[in-house]
Amino acid sequence: MKKYDKILGTLLLIFAGILYFYSGTFPVREGRPRVLNAGFYPQLLAIILAVLAVALIIAAFIKDYKDKGDVEIWKNTSSLKLFLVTLVMLIIYPYLLTYLGFATATFIFISIMIYSLFSKEERNIKKLGFISLIITIVIYLVFNEFINIPFPTGGLLI
Amino acid sequence: MELFSMDIYLEGLKYFSNPMMFLFSGFGVLIGIIFGSLPGLTATMTIAVFISFTFGIDATLSFAFLLGLYTGAVYGGSVAAILINIPGTPNAIATGLDGYPLCQKGKAGQAIGIATVSSAIGGILSVFVLAIAAPMVASVALKFSAQEYVGITLIGLSIIAIISTGSMLKGLIGGLLGLVIGVIGMDPITNFPRFLFGQPELIEGVSSIPVMIGLYGISEMLMQISEEEHGVVIDQAVKDIIPSFSDIKRLLPTITRSSIIGVIIGAIPAAGGSIAALVAYGQEKRFSKHPELLGTGIIDGIAAPEAANNASTGGALMPMLTLGIPGDPMTAVLMGGLIMQGLRPGPLLFKQQMPFVSSIFLSLLLSVIFMLVFGLFGAKYFARLITVKKQYLIPSIMIFCLVGSYAINNSTFDIWILLISGLIGFFLRKVGFSPAPIVLGLILGPIFESNLRRALILADGQWSTFVTRPISLFFLILTLILLFGPFIWNLIKGDKSTDII
Numbered sequence: 001m002k003k004y005d006k007i008l009g010t011l012l013l014i015f016a017g018i019l020y021f022y023s024g025t026f027p028v029r030e031g032r033p034r035v036l037n038a039g040f041y042p043q044l045l046a047i048i049l050a051v052l053a054v055a056l057i058i059a060a061f062i063k064d065y066k067d068k069g070d071v072e073i074w075k076n077t078s079s080l081k082l083f084l085v086t087l088v089m090l091i092i093y094p095y096l097l098t099y100l101g102f103a104t105a106t107f108i109f110i111s112i113m114i115y116s117l118f119s120k121e122e123r124n125i126k127k128l129g130f131i132s133l134i135i136t137i138v139i140y141l142v143f144n145e146f147i148n149i150p151f152p153t154g155g156l157l158i
Numbered sequence: 159m160e161l162f163s164m165d166i167y168l169e170g171l172k173y174f175s176n177p178m179m180f181l182f183s184g185f186g187v188l189i190g191i192i193f194g195s196l197p198g199l200t201a202t203m204t205i206a207v208f209i210s211f212t213f214g215i216d217a218t219l220s221f222a223f224l225l226g227l228y229t230g231a232v233y234g235g236s237v238a239a240i241l242i243n244i245p246g247t248p249n250a251i252a253t254g255l256d257g258y259p260l261c262q263k264g265k266a267g268q269a270i271g272i273a274t275v276s277s278a279i280g281g282i283l284s285v286f287v288l289a290i291a292a293p294m295v296a297s298v299a300l301k302f303s304a305q306e307y308v309g310i311t312l313i314g315l316s317i318i319a320i321i322s323t324g325s326m327l328k329g330l331i332g333g334l335l336g337l338v339i340g341v342i343g344m345d346p347i348t349n350f351p352r353f354l355f356g357q358p359e360l361i362e363g364v365s366s367i368p369v370m371i372g373l374y375g376i377s378e379m380l381m382q383i384s385e386e387e388h389g390v391v392i393d394q395a396v397k398d399i400i401p402s403f404s405d406i407k408r409l410l411p412t413i414t415r416s417s418i419i420g421v422i423i424g425a426i427p428a429a430g431g432s433i434a435a436l437v438a439y440g441q442e443k444r445f446s447k448h449p450e451l452l453g454t455g456i457i458d459g460i461a462a463p464e465a466a467n468n469a470s471t472g473g474a475l476m477p478m479l480t481l482g483i484p485g486d487p488m489t490a491v492l493m494g495g496l497i498m499q500g501l502r503p504g505p506l507l508f509k510q511q512m513p514f515v516s517s518i519f520l521s522l523l524l525s526v527i528f529m530l531v532f533g534l535f536g537a538k539y540f541a542r543l544i545t546v547k548k549q550y551l552i553p554s555i556m557i558f559c560l561v562g563s564y565a566i567n568n569s570t571f572d573i574w575i576l577l578i579s580g581l582i583g584f585f586l587r588k589v590g591f592s593p594a595p596i597v598l599g600l601i602l603g604p605i606f607e608s609n610l611r612r613a614l615i616l617a618d619g620q621w622s623t624f625v626t627r628p629i630s631l632f633f634l635i636l637t638l639i640l641l642f643g644p645f646i647w648n649l650i651k652g653d654k655s656t657d658i659i
Contacts, residue, residue: 004589012331019338026350033619038350041607042341045334052331059327073588079384086383086556090376090577093560094570106557113553117383131550139557147211149565 002060009057013050020046085116102144102151107136167289170516173218174524183521186223187528190230191237195540196551197244198382201231202487202594203374207555209495210367210562217499218514222521224495228488229281229525232431232471233533236273236464237540241266241396249431249467252439256452256459263455266541271399272457273464274533275406280417280465281526284472287421289519295480296508304613305624307482309633311606314483315598316640317426322592326641329595332586336599337606339364346608347615359571366494366600368563368576373593374491375559376580379552381587396538405457412442412458413465420466424473424486431467431474431486438466472522479503479515482605487594493601498566 019042026039034040074080089109096105111132115123143149173179193204205227212220235247240257253273260269302310319329342353343363354360416438423434442462443449452459475492477483482504484490496503501511508515563576583593617623625631 008589023352026352027348033615035611035614035619036347038345038348038352041611042338042352045338045341049331049334049338052327052334055327056331059325073585074384082383083380086380087581090556090560090580094573097560097564097573098570109557110553113556114549117549117552135550135554139554139561143561143565147565149561150568151564 002063005056005060005063009053009060012053012056016046016050016053019043019049082116086113089113098152101153103136103140106139107132110135110139166293166512167516167519169513170518170520172513173517174520176219178219179222179521180524182219182223183226183524184528184532186226186228187230187525187532188226190227190232191234191529191532191536191540192230192543193227194231194234194247195237195544196546197238197242197544198378198548198551199555200374200378201228201235201247201249202491203378204231205488205491205495206367206370206374207558207562209491209498210371210566212495213367213498213566217496217501218517218521220495220499221514221518222524224492225518225521226525226528228492229468229471229522229529230532232468232488233274233277233281233464233529234540236277236460236467237270237537238544240269240273240460241541241544249435249470250463251432252435252463253460253467255439255463256455256457259453259455260457260460261455265398265455267396267398267537268401268457269460270396270537270541271401271534272405272409272460274399274530274537275401276409276413276416276461276464277468277533278526278530279413280420280467280469281471281529282523283414283417284421284424284469285519285523285526288472288476288522289516291425292476292480292515293508295476296505299481299505300509302505302629303627304609304616305627305630306633307609308606308613308624309630309637310481310483311602311609312637313633313640314477314602315595316637318487318595318598320640322594325590328591330641332591332593332595333599336596336601337603339369339596339600340603340607343604346604347611357571359567359569363604364575364600365566365572366597367498367566368572369579369600370491370494370597371559371562372576372579372581373583373597374487375555375562376576377583377587377593379556379559380580380584382548382552384584384588396541399537400534401457409458409461412445412461415441415445416462416465417469420469421473423466424470425476426473431470434470434473435463435467438462468526475518475522479507479518480505482602484598484601487597490594490598490601494597497601 023039023042023046026037028037028039074083089112093105093109096108100108111129114128114132118128144151189208190201190204193199194201205224208227209224212223231247232249235245235250236253236257239245239250239254240261243254243258245251245254257269257273260266315330315333319333320326322329322332340363342360344351344361351361419438419441420431420434423437424431439459439462442458443452446452446458474484474486474489478489478493482493482502484493493503501507501514559576559580560573563572564570566572586596587593613623614621624634
């Protein structure tokens with residue numbers, strides 16, 4: 001944890017600095033209490049955040065003497081791969097939604113995700129495709145017909 | 159309006175002439191139980207994911223549904239705890255201590271039955287306490303002004319920083335990050351647009367719902383993807399659920415005692431159901447005639463935490479409704495739902511919207527009754543759901559999150575807010591942060607800023623205004639005690655083992 005704490009503390013400190021100086025560019029009313037300025041409150045938060053960030057860094061150094069070992073963000077490379085696939089799918093979903101419509105976008109998302117989540121030995125394309133289709137139909141009926149959310153129709157008109 | 163007359167409770171009844179109230183409540187409880195009993199889907203996440211679909215629905219109906227979700231999900235967590243020893247929600251951690259051993263003895267049905275009845279009794283008691291005490295608290299809180307609200311907000315943020323998982327320092331940083339996100343949008347005093355980055359959608363501020371769905375929903379799913387898979391198998395039929403009258407009669411003192419513990423602990427801002435359940439279980443060890451049997455699978459050990467965690471639901475709603483300070487992450491999300499409906503929780507809600515408030519009490523009561531019925535007659539079906547493969551669950555939940563964010567304004571902009579929050583939430587969780595303080599900071603941020611600056615403007619920029627008013631001073635001292643008390647106490651005792659960092 002401590003390695004990440006130091007990195008995070010430094011990032012937060014830089015962020016607090018940017019927040020402080022950027023808020024300083026907001027318009028100021030001369031001769032009036034500072035609390036009236038738009039930048040007053042963000043600057044206050046930036047100062048407190050900077051203090052806490054420094055405390056986090058110091059704490060990480062103190063803990064260096066106490067404990068060893070760090071957390072792993074990903075268990076192994078396959079979980080990292082899976083994470084990246086998920087991330088890509090999440091990012092392209094809004095585009096799929098806009099250009100292909102809700103039903104198609106959801107089917108593509110669900111089927112690729114389910115396929116990726118199963119291990120190689122368990123992948124039965126026909127079965128997974130069928131289940132993806134069922135899930136998509138249920139989701140489509142719930143959101144499109146029952147809750148009636150106005151989705152973009154997309155190129156395929158469904 | 160007179161806050162202490164019977165009429166205030168009757169005013170909410172008129173909404174129930176609409177049969178949709180029953181439908182929404184029952185539907186909410188059903189979905190809540192289903193989601194709560196699926197391991198890995200917490201009650202907070204369930205409410206966060208579904209809240210956006212209540213947008214545009216009448217406030218009383220949407221809260222009938224949301225409170226149903228809340229009650230159902232808190233209860234549903236116990237089903238998974240009993241059957242597979244994985245608490246469906248943190249509130250059910252203590253339930254597994256005796257529930258799972260009882261299940262191993264082949265008495266899963268009995269365990270679920272006792273959990274259901276205890277939950278219902280705890281839940282009903284808490285509704286009554288809430289309905290009686292909340293208007294009183296609200297009438298006191300009506301006298302508070304901006305200075306006091308600054309103090310109350312600080313107390314809320316401090317407690318959630320202390321209680322949430324991870325170190326207190328990280329809890330505080332999380333709360334502060336939430337406050338910083340709350341700055342985005344128009345300055346409440348000068349109307350100057352702050353940190354819009356060229357996005358006109360941000361003028362009203364970052365909408366808190368997609369942030370909450372991202373922090374609880376998407377980030378939780380990403381967490382599960384980054385970890386190993388665990389398939390679950392249940393190899394026993396859940397039967398004989400309806401408990402015997404003699405069992406209930408024998409457990410009544412335990413249930414009553416634990417319910418009272420639950421209500422009180424729930425009402426402490428940020429303490430919440432999981433702590434209430436653990437404390438009640440601990441008390442059961444002290445009061446029980448056979449404390450040595452606890453943990454081996456006796457029904458007393460299920461009744462105590464279940465009564466307490468459901469009793470905490472009413473308690474947790476109290477500070478949220480009366481002061482605008484949520485009692486736990488779940489009520490923080492519910493508060494987001496109120497704000498989305500254009501309602502501002504706090505004492506004024508009781509003064510101006512009392513019929514709505516009393517409909518909340520009645521909806522909560524109704525949802526407990528639905529929970530009892532569904533639990534006793536549907537548990538064997540819910541039990542089967544636990545075996546649904548995560549490979550199917552994760553993509554479906556993600557679609558719920560994506561669609562939920564989209565549905566608030568029918569715009570993909572909120573999907574981007576969702577994804578950014580989900581990714582940030584994932585990395586923050588990995589390095590030991592809890593999402594709860596961030597959500598609380600975000601929700602309390604705009605109210606905190608307005609009160610802080612209003613108080614300072616009235617006092618000509620003098621910070622001393624916060625210490626010259628006695629109640630405000632009391633709140634500030636309480637905040638300091640909360641933050642530094644344990645640390646100083648250990649320093650005096652010479653014990654350095656517990657650290658605040």
